[in-house]
Amino acid sequence: MIYDVAIIGAGASGGSTAYQLSHYNVNAILLEKCCDASFGVSKANSGIVHGGFHHPTTSLKAKLEVESIKKFDALKAELHFPFDRCGILVAAFSEEELDVCRKLFEQGKANGISNLVWCSKEDMLRREPKLNSHVTGGFFAPDGGVIEPYAYVQRLVESASANGVALGFNSKVVKGEFADGVWNLTDEQGSIIQARYVVNAAGLYADKVSEACGAEKFTISPRKGEEYLLDRESPARPNHVVFPVPSKHSKGVLVIPTVGGTTMIGPTADVVEEKTDDYTTAENFSRILKLVEPMVSGISARDVITSFSGLRPVILEQEDFYIAPSEKVANFIQVAGIQSPGLTASPAIGEYVTRLLAEAGLKLEKRTAPRVTLSPAIEARKLAATELAQLHAENPAVTDWVCRCEKISEAEIVEAVRHGHTTLDGVKFYTRSGMGRCQGGFCSARIMRIIARESGIPLEELTKRGGNSYLLAGKLGSLEVKGN
Amino acid sequence: MIEYIKRDVAVIGAGAAGLFAAAETMKGGCSTIVIDREQRAGGILNQCIHNGFGLHCFKEELTGPEFAAKAFELARSADAEFRFGTTVRSIKRNDDGTFTLEMLSRAHGVTLLDCKAVIMAVGCRERNRGNLAVPGRRPAGVWTAGTAQKLLNIEGVIPGKSAVIVGSGDIGLIMARRMSWCGVKVQAVIEIMPRPSGLVRNIAQCLDDFNIPLHLSHQVVNIHGTEHVTGVDAAPLVDGKPDMENIKHFDCDTILFSVGLVPSNELMLPLGVEIDPNTGGAKVDSNGETNVPGIFVAGNALHVHDLVDFVAEEAAETAHAVVRKLNGTAPCPRYAANTRNNLRYVAPLKFASGEKIHFRFRPTITCEKAILTACDAGGNEIKRWTKMFVCPAEMIQIELDAPGSDITFNLEEVK
Numbered sequence: 001m002i003y004d005v006a007i008i009g010a011g012a013s014g015g016s017t018a019y020q021l022s023h024y025n026v027n028a029i030l031l032e033k034c035c036d037a038s039f040g041v042s043k044a045n046s047g048i049v050h051g052g053f054h055h056p057t058t059s060l061k062a063k064l065e066v067e068s069i070k071k072f073d074a075l076k077a078e079l080h081f082p083f084d085r086c087g088i089l090v091a092a093f094s095e096e097e098l099d100v101c102r103k104l105f106e107q108g109k110a111n112g113i114s115n116l117v118w119c120s121k122e123d124m125l126r127r128e129p130k131l132n133s134h135v136t137g138g139f140f141a142p143d144g145g146v147i148e149p150y151a152y153v154q155r156l157v158e159s160a161s162a163n164g165v166a167l168g169f170n171s172k173v174v175k176g177e178f179a180d181g182v183w184n185l186t187d188e189q190g191s192i193i194q195a196r197y198v199v200n201a202a203g204l205y206a207d208k209v210s211e212a213c214g215a216e217k218f219t220i221s222p223r224k225g226e227e228y229l230l231d232r233e234s235p236a237r238p239n240h241v242v243f244p245v246p247s248k249h250s251k252g253v254l255v256i257p258t259v260g261g262t263t264m265i266g267p268t269a270d271v272v273e274e275k276t277d278d279y280t281t282a283e284n285f286s287r288i289l290k291l292v293e294p295m296v297s298g299i300s301a302r303d304v305i306t307s308f309s310g311l312r313p314v315i316l317e318q319e320d321f322y323i324a325p326s327e328k329v330a331n332f333i334q335v336a337g338i339q340s341p342g343l344t345a346s347p348a349i350g351e352y353v354t355r356l357l358a359e360a361g362l363k364l365e366k367r368t369a370p371r372v373t374l375s376p377a378i379e380a381r382k383l384a385a386t387e388l389a390q391l392h393a394e395n396p397a398v399t400d401w402v403c404r405c406e407k408i409s410e411a412e413i414v415e416a417v418r419h420g421h422t423t424l425d426g427v428k429f430y431t432r433s434g435m436g437r438c439q440g441g442f443c444s445a446r447i448m449r450i451i452a453r454e455s456g457i458p459l460e461e462l463t464k465r466g467g468n469s470y471l472l473a474g475k476l477g478s479l480e481v482k483g484n
Numbered sequence: 485m486i487e488y489i490k491r492d493v494a495v496i497g498a499g500a501a502g503l504f505a506a507a508e509t510m511k512g513g514c515s516t517i518v519i520d521r522e523q524r525a526g527g528i529l530n531q532c533i534h535n536g537f538g539l540h541c542f543k544e545e546l547t548g549p550e551f552a553a554k555a556f557e558l559a560r561s562a563d564a565e566f567r568f569g570t571t572v573r574s575i576k577r578n579d580d581g582t583f584t585l586e587m588l589s590r591a592h593g594v595t596l597l598d599c600k601a602v603i604m605a606v607g608c609r610e611r612n613r614g615n616l617a618v619p620g621r622r623p624a625g626v627w628t629a630g631t632a633q634k635l636l637n638i639e640g641v642i643p644g645k646s647a648v649i650v651g652s653g654d655i656g657l658i659m660a661r662r663m664s665w666c667g668v669k670v671q672a673v674i675e676i677m678p679r680p681s682g683l684v685r686n687i688a689q690c691l692d693d694f695n696i697p698l699h700l701s702h703q704v705v706n707i708h709g710t711e712h713v714t715g716v717d718a719a720p721l722v723d724g725k726p727d728m729e730n731i732k733h734f735d736c737d738t739i740l741f742s743v744g745l746v747p748s749n750e751l752m753l754p755l756g757v758e759i760d761p762n763t764g765g766a767k768v769d770s771n772g773e774t775n776v777p778g779i780f781v782a783g784n785a786l787h788v789h790d791l792v793d794f795v796a797e798e799a800a801e802t803a804h805a806v807v808r809k810l811n812g813t814a815p816c817p818r819y820a821a822n823t824r825n826n827l828r829y830v831a832p833l834k835f836a837s838g839e840k841i842h843f844r845f846r847p848t849i850t851c852e853k854a855i856l857t858a859c860d861a862g863g864n865e866i867k868r869w870t871k872m873f874v875c876p877a878e879m880i881q882i883e884l885d886a887p888g889s890d891i892t893f894n895l896e897e898v899k
Contacts, residue, residue, distance in 0.1 A: 233753065275709055281619045306614030308622060385586055385594045389486045390591035399588040401521065401571035404750075410590075428874065440612045441628045444634055459641055464624035470710040471624055474736070476640040479667025 001181055003029045003166070003363060006195035008173050008209055009035075011042035012343045013082030013335045014201035015153045018160035024354075025130065025365045028165045029193060031185070033172035033205075038153035041203040041308070043429065044310025045149035046227065046267055047258055048241055050344040051088045053108025053116065054251055059464065060321045062111050062312055064345035064352060066229030069113075069143050071347040079155035082125040082259040086145070088144030089119075089128050090243045091135050092296060097245040098136050104246070105139045115142050130238040130255075130296050133438040138323030144241055146259040148344055150429035155374060162372040168193065170466065173202075176213030178329055183213075186424025197331045197351055197362055204275045204313045206336035213325040220336065222275050224310035226284045229258070229306050232439050237263040237297035242296055251340060253291040255299070260406070265292045266300065267310065278309045305437050312339035321345070323352060325360055333357060341434060362366060377430075378415055381407035402450070403443045405436020413447055417454040425465040427451060487595040491515045491565070493806060494585055496572050496751065499527025500792045501783025501799035502605035504541075505553035509603070510562035510801045512807030517565045519572055519587060525559075526552025527741055528630070529792065533862075534658055536685075540793030541794040544885070550717065551792060559874035575602060575751055581778060584799060596802040601778045601806050604752060605799060608784040610655070613707075615687065620707030623714070623861070627743035629655040633662065642666055644738025648716050649673045650704050652687070654681040654790065654877075661690035661817075666701025671734045673698045674718045679850055681744075683790060705731065713737050719810030740838055745788045755779060757883075760834045762844075763787040769817035770835035770886070771809060780806055787831050790879055794844070801842065815839055819890050826895040837888035842881055850875040851897040856882065860889040870898075 005021060007014045012031035018030040034040060040461065052069050055062040076083045090105075091162045092098040108116045119138040124135045161167050168187075175186040176198060185193045202209040207220040230236060237257050244252040250269030258264050268284050285307065293299050315322055315337035326332040331357050335349065344350070358364045380388060380398045397411035408431050416430035424440075424447065427433060434440030434449055440447075448471060452459040463469040472480070493509045494679055495502045498520035514654045524530065529537070532548030533549045560566075570589040577583055584603055586594040608626040614887045625644055627635075632643045633655060637850040647668050647800070649656045652675040660670045673691060678701050680687050690697055697717060697835035706717040715735045719726035749757070757774045760767045766788040769786055772780045782799035808814035815836030821843060823830050828846040836842050847854070858866045868881055884891075 067706070113676045219879055221625050224587045231613075279619065279621055279706070280617075282617075282705070285617050285619070301617070304617045355722070385486060386597070388588065389594040392686075393485075396590045396593070399593050400569065401592040404571070407619075409588075417589065426583050437615075438609045441610050441612055444631055445639055449639065459639065465711075469624035470712060471643075472635070473644045473668075474642055476636060476642055476666055479642060479645060479669040481665065 001194070003027045003193070004184055005029070005197045005357065006031055006193055006201060007199040007201055008291040009040070009201035009203050010037040010153070010157055011040050011201065011203050012149070012153050013338050013345040013349050014199065015156035015160070015334070017199055017201060017226070017353045018165045019156040020350040022163035022353045023367060024164045025483060026362065026369050029168055029195065030160065031168045031171045031173060031187070031193065033170070033284060035423060037157040038094055038422060038429060039425070039465055041311060042151050042153050042311055044225070044265065044308055045145050045343050046225070046254070046256060047149045048256060048344070049083065049147050050341040051108065051116070051144035052111050053104050054246060055111070057107065057110045057406040059211065060088060060323060061341060061345065064321070064348040065313045065341045066113065067348035067420060068345050068365070072147070073147070075347060078376055081152040081155045081158055082143060082257050083147040083152070085143065085145035086240055086257060087143040087475045088241045088243060089124065089131070090140060090141070091138040092122060092245055093132070093133055093136060093294065095136065097453050100245045101138050106344050108141065113141065113143065116140065116398070117142070126395035128238055128242065129242055130236065130298065131242065132294055132297055133292065137300050144232065146256060147343070148259050152343070154430055156195055159374055161268055162374065163367070174212055178331065183331065183458050185192060196358055197333070197360065199333045199335060199337040199357070201338070203313055203338070210334060210336070213329060215329045215373040216324070216334065217317055218336065220313045221316050222277065222355045222440050223312055223339065224270050224272045224277060224309050225287065226280045226307065226309040227266035228285060228288060228297070228304050229304050230263040230265065230303040232261050233261045234300070234303040236296050236303070238296055241276070244291070244295060253288050255296045260337070260435060262305070271314070271316070272311070275311065278311065280307045280309050284449040293430065297357040304382055304441055313337060314339050321355070323349065325356055331360055333360070348467050378411050380410070380411065402446055403433035403436065403438045405438050406432045408433040410450060414454055417451050422451055423463050424448065424451070424471060485593070486529060487592050487756045489517070489558045489595060490598040490812060491517045492599060492714070493517070493603065493691055494519065494583070495599050495603045495605055496598055497527060497605035497607055497785070498522070498525040498566065498568070499605060499783065500529060500551065500555055500795045501607070501785070502603070502861070503559045504796040505557040505603045505605055505799040505803040506563045508563040508803030508816040509806055510559070510564045514807055518559065519567045519570045521569070521571050523740060524569050525556040525566065531630070531634045532658070533637050533767055534662070537792050540791070541796050556798065573753060577778070579753060583778060598599055601780060602812055603802060603806060604779065604785050605749045606751065607782050608747045608788050611744045611746055613741050615717065618704050618707065621709055621710030622710050623707070625709065625713035625738045626707065627652070627738070627740055629659045630739050631741045633659055636662060636666065644668060644736070644737045646671060646736045647738040647740060648736045649742060651675060651696060651741060652682050652736055653684040653742040653744060655742060657682045657686040657690040659740055659742065660696050661694060664694045664696070667770035668697045668738070670694065671736050672696065672706055674702045675700050676703050676721065677701070679875065683877055701733070702732070707739060715737055728731055745784065747785050747788065749785070752779065752781070760829060761835065763831065768832050769806035770832045770839060770841045771807070771817060772832070773805070783785065787829065787846070787852055793880060794881060798842070800843070819888070820884070822890065822892045824892050824894040827893060830893055835886045837886050839886050840883055841886045842883050843893065845880040845893065845895070847876055847895055849873045849881060849895070849897060853898040854891055854895055856880065856893060856895050858884060859892050859894070860887055862889070866875060866891065
């Protein structure tokens with residue numbers, strides 16, 4: 001079968017493009033090298049819907065970011081991912097910083113964000129009592145918010161799939177050749193996927209995919225961001241996302257009240273050599289603490305429950321997104337260098353790429369078939385006793401708690417597995433199970449058992465996130481025991 | 485349909501503490517329901533298949549599951565009622581001082597339980613890699629020792645073939661032996677402190693007997709592996725800081741963290757129960773009662789014990805106080821217990837005079853011989869105890885005829 005479009009990369013950009021294309025009579029396939037959506041760049045994201053003021057008015061970043069910000073409410077209503085428009089505060093702690101803040105504020109206005117509110121020191125403290133009283137002023141961006149990035153991407157992909165887009169996981173594209181109007185993409189297993197158009201949304205590896213397809217040569221440099229997550233009980237949790245005044249290469253180290261109820265501090269921004277360098281370091285932990293402690297009160301290293309790092313895919317020569325048809329090869333759209341605010345801009349990225357495909361000749365005809373809608377995920381923790389009691393009559397698993405810290409029921413774990421998430425991380429991203437203070441200490445064994453039962457995969461073959469990430473070495477008794 | 489039930493006492497947790505508490509409240513004439521998340525009684529004891537339990541309580545050496553079965557029998561034969569597979573989602577304190585527990589289970593859906601007193605016997609949780617912000621990568625193969633123990637002993641699966649254990653807590657030591665027995669090569673145990681944090685007998689029986697090296701004063705500074713763990717780096721501590729010039733690398737596919745236990749307090753915090761920062765558990769008086777009247781805590785949810793027998797004994801004492809409290813005959817603890825030197829904490833923090841009271845401590849020093857003294861508010865020594873071999877891994881317990889005065893406990897090494 002020859003697809004109309006093959007999208008490479010099931011992250012925020014690829015997922016959004018697939019979601020957009022699922023509204024048309026287009027045969028599309030979404031290819032992903034990992035075993036699940038959002039397992040690459042998108043998973044280790046700060047989870048922020050930005051405020052539209054960080055990027056210069058003329059940039060593609062600003063254009064797509066601003067276009068997207070308003071779209072999240074409708075998307076949430078349709079796709080049911082965790083999102084809260086809690087607002088963003090940019091806080092200055094000196095007169096010099098206040099000047100930068102003012103420029104940012106003006107830039108936001110120029111970008112078309114009309115509801116930014118300039119704040120005096122008192123206004124800032126009234127809006128956010130957790131701010132350190134040394135704050136000198138700043139501004140409030142009411143449209144900004146927090147989002148669960150993996151859940152968002154998973155739902156985009158789920159909706160695309162429910163509406164006709166084919167999914168090809170564990171499919172790493174290593175070669176692409178265009179002949180007779182058709183791209184022949186070869187994946188690592190040797191399978192050939194044929195499509196008339198290719199969208200290169202391969203994140204960190206967009207340069208490799210471009211090269212493998214004979215398209216433009218460019219380099220994606222990973223810019224690492226370390227994040228540290230604080231316990232739900234942390235007294236530091238603010239009501240808004242708190243930004244410092246940004247530096248040249250990053251929006252700075254922030255304090256984020258995550259949509260899941262924890263508090264996150266980070267990220268750092270350091271270019272690293274390797275695309276697999278996801279190490280966190282003690283030095284960066286102290287660096288982050290030093291930066292956020294003067295901003296928000298109540299931050300304590302003792303409240304850390306986990307840490308991770310993500311790699312932003314950056315094209316160093318241009319700080320902007322690179323979204324354009326290839327000038328070297330036909331029917332090939334580059335969606336590269338999608339660093340921050342990539343997640344925020346992703347709804348408009350999907351639309352923009354769809355327009356570029358149409359301009360390149362793809363026929364777009366609205367689908368007439370009624371759209372398959374997604375049901376909201378079960379969230380037993382949010383239901384009152386009476387609602388739970390009612391739901392229990394049809395699904396007894398809703399009152400069977402599995403993850404005690406995040407209060408996730410067996411019904412939710414089962415739902416995740418039935419939606420194709422058969423790894424421990426896949427289930428975690430779909431449900432939040434294992435994201436709390438015990439970090440899966442109590443529930444991992446039971447979740448593994450549920451995944452095995454529901455998926456038919458033997459317990460010993462389960463993985464953390466696909467590939468070689470096996471969770472177990474075998475059944476008890478399978479190893480040779482040597483005497484002393 | 486919501487189920488409504490009413491009992492005198494709710495015991496949350498059917499581990500050692502909950503089972504002993506329930507047996508005693510039933511014997512005291514209080515209708516008691518024991519609630520547990522798991523499908524059977526025993527809690528963590530069920531995964532502790534090694535022996536060494538019960539010498540004090542049952543006068544014989546038992547395995548964890550055997551101890552659990554005997555404790556369950558005590559509670560069951562006292563006619564305590566059990567709800568397994570049941571999670572307490574919230575506890576509401578009513579205006580009349582009673583409590584309503586919202587309980588969730590597959591069997592009953594939602595149950596609202598009204599009771600006069602709650603005994604929190606909810607145990608503790610393991611600190612993990614994330615809590616320590618250990619640097620490195622996030623491959624598969626990083627577990628807490630307790631999770632690995634559950635995988636091995638309950639699920640019957642082996643986490644890896646070659647392991648490094650971080651922290652020399654008892655569970656880590658027990659797991660070093662357990663893993664060796666099933667064919668896993670245990671490369672090393674890495675301990676940040678200059679002394680092991682587990683019991684002396686466990687060092688001998690679990691490490692020395694299996695030639696497993698213990699690296700004291702070493703800190704884990706990196707975890708390697710893209711998809712699966714491939715190794716771990718540890719650096720010796722020099723002046724309290726890792727010496728990065730002398731890193732030791734260990735190849736392994738599994739890392740188990742045994743780096744301490746923290747009392748579970750999730751259900752208590754929303755009630756306004758005060759937490760002792762020194763234990764991580766609630767502040768209680770000699771009735772085992774918190775600052776919230778009617779909320780009692782016992783066992784590892786109060787402070788982390790090293791022997792289950794002490795958990796059982798403490799829980800039984802608390803249960804007796806609950807019975808007296810409900811009968812209106814409990815004494816009123818009004819005097820404070822304080823600590824001075826070399827003691828991390830004392831429990832209880834308040835006590836009633838004229839009672840025989842057990843005080844429990846965690847020392848901060850290690851020495852061959854030490855003197856523990858109790859002084860009254862005027863500084864006069866009331867009693868002294870000589871303690872042989874004192875270390876942070878071993879809880880100290882003493883019994884005292886409580887005076888009508890605040891007490892200060894002090895521990896000093898005898899050279």
